[in-house]
Each structure stands twice: as C-alpha cells, then as structure tokens.
Amino acid sequence: xxxxxxxxxxxxxxxxxxxxxxxxxxxxxxxxxxxxxxxxxxxxxxxxxxxxxxxxxxxxxxxxxxxxxxxxxxxxxxxxxxxxxxxxxxxxxxxxxxxxxxxxxxxxxxxxxxxxxxxxxxxxxxxxxxxxxxxxxxxxxxxxxxxxxxxxxxxxxxxxxxxxxxxxxxxxxxxxxxxxxxxxxxxxxxxxxxxxxxxxxxxxxxxxxxxxxxxxxxxxxxxxxxxxxxxxxxxxxxxxxxxxxxxxxxxxxxxxxxxxxxxxxxxxxxxxxxxxxxxxxxxxxxxxxxxxxxxxxxxxxxxxxxxxxxxxxxxxxxxxxxxxxxxxxxxxxxxxxxxxxxxxxxxxxxxxxxxxxxxx
Amino acid sequence: xxxxxxxxxxxxxxxxxxxxxxxxxxxxxxxxxxxxxxxxxxxxxxxxxxxxxxxxxxxxxxxxxxxxxxxxxxxxxxxxxxxxxxxxxxxxxxxxxxxxxxxxxxxxxxxxxxxxxxxxxxxxxxxxxxxxxxxxxxxxxxxxxxxxxxxxxxxxxxxxxxxxxxxxxxxxxxxxxxxxxxxxxxxxxxxxxxxxxxxxxxxxxxxxxxxxxxxxxxxxxxxxxxxxxxxxxxxxxxxxxxxxxxxxxxxxxxxxxxxxxxxxxxxxxxxxxxxxxxxxxxxxxxxxxxxxxxxxxxxxxxxxxxxxxxxxxxxxxxxxxxxxxxxxxxxxxxxxxxxxxxxxxxxxxxxxxxxxxxxx
Numbered sequence: 001x002x003x004x005x006x007x008x009x010x011x012x013x014x015x016x017x018x019x020x021x022x023x024x025x026x027x028x029x030x031x032x033x034x035x036x037x038x039x040x041x042x043x044x045x046x047x048x049x050x051x052x053x054x055x056x057x058x059x060x061x062x063x064x065x066x067x068x069x070x071x072x073x074x075x076x077x078x079x080x081x082x083x084x085x086x087x088x089x090x091x092x093x094x095x096x097x098x099x100x101x102x103x104x105x106x107x108x109x110x111x112x113x114x115x116x117x118x119x120x121x122x123x124x125x126x127x128x129x130x131x132x133x134x135x136x137x138x139x140x141x142x143x144x145x146x147x148x149x150x151x152x153x154x155x156x157x158x159x160x161x162x163x164x165x166x167x168x169x170x171x172x173x174x175x176x177x178x179x180x181x182x183x184x185x186x187x188x189x190x191x192x193x194x195x196x197x198x199x200x201x202x203x204x205x206x207x208x209x210x211x212x213x214x215x216x217x218x219x220x221x222x223x224x225x226x227x228x229x230x231x232x233x234x235x236x237x238x239x240x241x242x243x244x245x246x247x248x249x250x251x252x253x254x255x256x257x258x259x260x261x262x263x264x265x266x267x268x269x270x271x272x273x274x275x276x277x278x279x280x281x282x283x284x285x286x287x288x289x290x291x292x293x294x295x296x297x298x299x300x301x302x303x304x305x306x307x308x309x310x311x312x313x314x315x316x317x318x319x320x321x322x323x324x325x326x327x328x329x330x331x332x333x334x335x336x337x338x339x340x341x342x343x344x345x346x347x348x349x350x351x352x353x354x355x356x357x358x359x360x
Numbered sequence: 361x362x363x364x365x366x367x368x369x370x371x372x373x374x375x376x377x378x379x380x381x382x383x384x385x386x387x388x389x390x391x392x393x394x395x396x397x398x399x400x401x402x403x404x405x406x407x408x409x410x411x412x413x414x415x416x417x418x419x420x421x422x423x424x425x426x427x428x429x430x431x432x433x434x435x436x437x438x439x440x441x442x443x444x445x446x447x448x449x450x451x452x453x454x455x456x457x458x459x460x461x462x463x464x465x466x467x468x469x470x471x472x473x474x475x476x477x478x479x480x481x482x483x484x485x486x487x488x489x490x491x492x493x494x495x496x497x498x499x500x501x502x503x504x505x506x507x508x509x510x511x512x513x514x515x516x517x518x519x520x521x522x523x524x525x526x527x528x529x530x531x532x533x534x535x536x537x538x539x540x541x542x543x544x545x546x547x548x549x550x551x552x553x554x555x556x557x558x559x560x561x562x563x564x565x566x567x568x569x570x571x572x573x574x575x576x577x578x579x580x581x582x583x584x585x586x587x588x589x590x591x592x593x594x595x596x597x598x599x600x601x602x603x604x605x606x607x608x609x610x611x612x613x614x615x616x617x618x619x620x621x622x623x624x625x626x627x628x629x630x631x632x633x634x635x636x637x638x639x640x641x642x643x644x645x646x647x648x649x650x651x652x653x654x655x656x657x658x659x660x661x662x663x664x665x666x667x668x669x670x671x672x673x674x675x676x677x678x679x680x681x682x683x684x685x686x687x688x689x690x691x692x693x694x695x696x697x698x699x700x701x702x703x704x705x706x707x708x709x710x711x712x713x714x715x716x717x718x719x720x
Contacts, residue, residue: 017501108509109483112479115476115479116476116483117477120473120485123476125480129486135664137680138679140680140685141377142512149469150468151468152561166417170534173532201511294376306495307495317489319488322488326504326508328511
C-alpha cells in the first residue's frame with residue numbers, strides 16, 4: 001500500500017434484510033468517497049461473483065465471496081464480534097485478505113443489558129410493573145425484605161474482553177469488586193491492556209478495574225476462580241471446544257458452597273453462547289436454589305422451543321440473543337471500518353484484525 | 361462532653377412495625393454496650409414520657425419526644441434523609457439537641473433504582489418480560505429499531521448531594537456526561553466535596569464526576585441549565601417552598617426544544633418528592649411526546665389514587681416511594697449513628713448533623 005492512495009473503495013454491504021434509506025444515507029456520509037452497494041442475502045449465502053469481483057470492501061455478518069472472486073478485496077469487515085460460524089470458510093483459510101471484526105462495539109449495550117437484568121432481579125422490578133398495570137400502590141414492607149443492592153458484591157467475569165471490561169467498569173462504579181478470569185496469564189500491565197476498539201468513554205483500557213486477575217484453561221484453575229466467594233458470575237467467553245459446557249453441575253455446586261453471603265445465592269449471567277453452559281445442570285441448580293437466578297441472553301438451542309422448561313425456571317430472565325443490539329450497532333461497527341480504511345491507506349496495522357488459526 | 365466517657369447509651373428505636381428478631385440482634389451487635397428499647401408507634405405519634413425521659417439516643421422516622429422529656433437525650437438520629445415533615449416540631453425548634461439524618465445511605469439503592477428504570481425503558485425490557493410469559497422468542501428486528509444505549513447521553517442532575525453523586529458516578533461509568541445543578545455556587549474544589557456520610561466504594565466525594573457545574577435558585581438559572589441539551593433530568597432536590605413545582609410546562613417545553621438528539625426526547629426521573637413537579641404539566645408533556653418518558657418513585661399525592669391518570673400516562677414507570685429501600689437500609693443508617701456516638705464521646709463535630717433553620 002505504501003504512499004499511493006487507495007482508489008475509492010467499492011463497499012459491498014451484504015445484509016439479511018433491506019437497509020432503511022436513513023441508514024444507507026448514514027453509511028454514505030461516513031464514507032463520502034465510496035461506491036456503496038447493498039445486497040439482501042440469506043444467512044450464509046455466497047456473495048454473487050459479479051458483485052465480489054468489483055468489490056474492494058465487504059461488510060457482512062455471514063455472506064462471503066469465494067477466494068477466486070476476491071482478488072480486489074482489501075478487507076472483509078464483519079458486523080459481528082466473533083467468527084466462530086465462519087472460520088472454516090475458504091476465503092478465510094485460503095487467502096490472507098485482512099478480516100476485521102466488530103469486537104468492542106458490544107461492550108456498552110451488553111453491559112447495560114447485564115446491569116438491567118441484575119437490578120430487575122435484585123430490586124424485584126416486576127412487582128412495580130405488575131402493580132402499575134392494576135393501579136396498585138405497593139406496600140413499603142414488601143420493598144424492605146428480600147431486596148438488596150449491589151454495593152460490596154463480588155463479580156467474577158469469565159473472559160475479560162471488551163464486554164467484560166465495560167461490565168466491570170459499571171460494577172466498580174456501583175461499589176462492587178471485580179475479579180477477572182482469562183485464558184492466558186495477564187501478569188504485566190501491558191498484557192492487561194485492551195488492544196482492540198473501545199467505544200469512547202467506556203471500557204477498561206488499562207485493565208485497572210479488577211481487584212484480582214486469574215487465568216487458566218483447565219478445571220482446577222476455573223474452580224479456584226469460582227471458589228473466590230462470588231455473588232455474580234458473568235460468562236463473556238467465546239465458544240470454543242474448550243469452553244463448551246465449561247459451567248455445569250460441579251461448578252454451580254462450588255459457586256454455591258463458597259458464596260460470600262449466606263442468604264444470597266450466586267447469580268449467573270450468560271451473554272456469550274448457550275453451549276458454554278450445561279443447561280440441564282443450570283435448570284437443576286435454579287430449581288434447588290443453589291443459584292439465585294440467571295440472566296440469559298443466549299440459550300441452547302436458539303430459538304428456545306416454546307415447551308422448553310427454561311422458560312419457567314425460577315428467577316430466570318431470558319431475552320432472544322439481543323443484548324448487543326440497538327440503534328448504535330451499525331454506526332459503531334462502521335467507525336471501525338473507517339478507522340481501518342485509513343490504516344490500510346497509511347500501511348498501518350489494523351485494529352480488530354482476526355488472527356487466523358486462533359479460533360476466535 | 362470532653363474526656364469523660366458517656367454512660368452506656370439507652371437507645372430508643374421508635375418504628376411503625378415490630379422489629380424482626382434478626383434485625384434487633386444486628387442492632388445489639390452494632391452497639392454491644394447499649395440498652396436497646398424498641399417501640400411500635402403510629403406515624404407522628406409522640407414517644408411516651410416514661411420512655412423519653414430515660415433515653416439518651418432516639419432513632420426514628422417520625423416519632424419524637426416533647427422538649428420537656430428530652431433532658432437526657434444526646435442525639436436524635438433520623439432514619440430518613442430529609443426532615444421536611446418535622447422541622448417545626450418543638451424538639452427541633454426549642455432545643456439544641458443534635459439531630460442527625462441518614463443522608464448518604466440512599467445513594468446506592470436510589471442510583472440503582474434510577475439506572476434500572478432508564479435501562480428498562482431504553483431497552484424495552486417489558487417486551488422480553490412479556491414474551492417470556494408466553495414462551496415467545498422475539499425477533500431481532502424488534503430489538504434494533506428504537507432501542508438505544510446510554511453512551512454519550514447528557515444527564516442533568518438537579519441537586520448534587522449523595523444521591524445525585526452516586527447516580528452521576530454510575531452515569532460516568534456508562535459513558536454519559538454529567539451536569540450538576542446546586543442551589544449555591546460550587547466554584548472551588550472545597551465547595552464541591554461531599555461533607556456527609558458516604559457508603560464506602562460509592563459516591564463522588566471530591567465532586568470530580570460532573571463535566572460542568574451550575575447553580576441558582578431563580579428561574580433564569582434553572583432555565584439556563586435545562587437548555588444544556590440534556591437527554592435526562594434527574595430530580596434529587598429537597599422539597600422546600602422554592603422547589604415546589606419547580607418543573608412545569610415551561611421547563612418541559614424548554615428541555616424538549618433544546619434536546620440533544622432530535623429523535624430522542626428528554627427523560628425525567630423523580631426520586632425526591634412529588635410536589636417538586638407540576639404533575640398536570642408532566643401529564644401533558646408525556647402525552648404530547650415532549651418528554652420521552654418518566655421514572656417516578658414519588659407522586660402527588662401518595663399513595664397515588666387508583667383512578668389517577670398518571671398510572672396510564674405514556675412511558676411512565678411508577679414505584680411507591682421505595683427507591684431507597686432494601687435490606688441494607690437499617691444497617692447503613694446505624695453505621696452513621698455509631699460513628700456519631702464515637703464523635704460525641706470524643707467531642708468532635710458530628711457527621712450528617714441537621715442545621716436548624718436551613719429547611720433541609
């Protein structure tokens with residue numbers, strides 16, 4: 001690339017539904033020199049040859065070109081944070097075209113989803129909500145007993161990436177203590193930094209929020225972490241063979257046995273993938289009271305069938321894999337792409353570049 | 361008082377219902393040398409003469425002795441943050457017995473109540489809640505449009521005391537910018553400090569959270585503040601003649617006209633007293649869309665009658681004056697009393713002492 005300016009980018013945006021005119025206009029404003037082509041494709045459907053061959057930039061969740069059609073493509077930008085669904089695609093395994101993700105943009109909305117669910121549970125929001133429907137002014141007594149706040153609570157965050165960091169940041173502001181768990185050791189200040197995209201004004205760039213760091217990929221390391229006396233465990237891990245069913249009956253029993261507060265059992269939050277949790281074990285631990293409750297944005301399978309017992313499990317709050325969504329989603333993702341087009345032109349390392357072979 | 365130790369305190373706890381044994385035990389553990397007497401009294405009912413005359417410490421929401429019966433009382437500790445209901449009581453106007461409040465303990469639960477309500481509204485929590493009842497996995501499209509997060513939002517906090525400070529602290533962590541409004545000027549670092557009790561790990565002791573400070577007691581000052589382009593206004597003011605109906609039709613129109621984001625109208629939060637707001641004007645502004653919604657823990661009157669239109673006003677979330685409540689309420693309030701009994705014994709200035717004549 002060097003000093004020669006790139007030609008005007010030809011951005012192909014492959015999406016699963018028609019893009020609203022206002023959104024198209026917003027994209028064009030973000031890339032005033034670009035030729036923008038928007039395609040509506042089914043999930044996983046290849047990008048047609050004639051479109052791929054003239055594209056220089058692909059923006060997509062699941063639609064990719066063949067390697068043969070990708071000769072002019074400078075970067076493939078994913079609208080998702082993870083690529084576990086596509087890491088075996090030929091354009092990833094047979095080319096070296098830079099691939100970037102939207103990792104980092106999910107921190108604020110998912111942190112808000114997490115905190116919202118905790119507070120809805122700990123403050124029994126449904127009581128006020130239902131009372132309002134019937135115009136009922138509740139009694140004070142009902143709000144003194146069994147309600148507690150988050151000050152002093154200990155939260156263990158499994159996977160301290162951009163999402164875990166924003167959750168941790170808000171937790172610290174709420175008076176909680178944050179404990180981080182990562183796969184590889186983070187013993188130096190440099191290793192604790194967040195190298196990826198961070199939504200301005202959020203996150204934990206330098207990794208100063210956690211009061212303790214822990215790591216490992218084996219059961220013993222995980223169990224040592226779960227024995228810290230946690231009030232909350234939040235799952236922010238990518239789904240890999242190692243993390244599949246990482247939390248099950250043994251882990252819930254351990255969490256519960258080592259709880260910090262005798263009368264408040266630990267609370268589980270999963271914003272990662274349903275299969276990280278052994279869902280049958282979760283159902284049992286909720287039923288027994290070993291766990292106080294769970295906020296689940298992801299389930300196994302999805303959509304969760306209407307007759308699945310998880311819908312009625314005690315103190316479970318389920319949402320349909322939407323914790324990262326909202327109006328800010330696309331503008332933030334395209335901010336990353338814009339930053340990287342500048343870096344490509346200047347011959348600099350990209351942010352949020354997918355490292356082939358690491359599996360996430 | 362000087363160097364002589366105080367005799368063992370005789371603590372009279374006047375409350376409106378029977379105190380659970382576990383709670384009584386917790387108090388006794390906090391004050392192992394005290395003789396503790398618990399009374400059940402109606403709201404505002406005087407403390408009986410025989411009890412008052414032997415008491416050295418009164419702990420209460422609304423029950424007070426006569427000045428004649430208060431000869432041995434060293435301190436009256438209120439379980440509430442404000443005293444607007446009792447400032448004309450003879451024991452306050454005719455004696456100089458130190459009076460302390462529980463100001464400061466409400467920060468964490470009320471901040472959590474506030475953030476919970478914002479997120480429930482901005483993320484349309486009721487949709488997931490209702491869908492779960494019918495075992496329905498919602499569509500993603502419904503979570504992209506009209507949902508937004510709090511990053512970059514501007515919040516104006518009217519009354520930057522302990523509650524406003526904890527709200528501000530969490531807002532900043534969420535990526536919001538905080539603007540503070542106080543009655544008197546806070547132009548020096550010393551004047552921006554919180555001199556009262558702060559729940560450990562929370563608050564904004566040094567007043568470093570706000571990006572701008574504003575002050576005044578007249579309409580022009582208030583209007584200048586409301587014209588900052590705010591996404592949120594939070595009312596944390598004490599109720600005084602000056603603050604009664606401080607926010608009405610003119611203020612809501614101004615807020616709306618100067619909104620920061622064209623398609624997101626300002627959101628109102630009231631955790632103070634219902635009468636700070638002109639409720640008829642609020643109803644009109646909610647109906648017209650001038651305000652996006654409101655989280656109201658307080659109403660005018662309370663309880664809100666079953667046929668009151670506020671129950672069904674668009675995008676209103678009502679709770680029955682409970683935002684500060686929870687299991688931590690009494691332990692935290694008694695932490696203040698314990699601190700002050702030590703200060704009395706050492707002849708030091710008390711924390712959270714009510715300044716007679718200031719009206720709050």
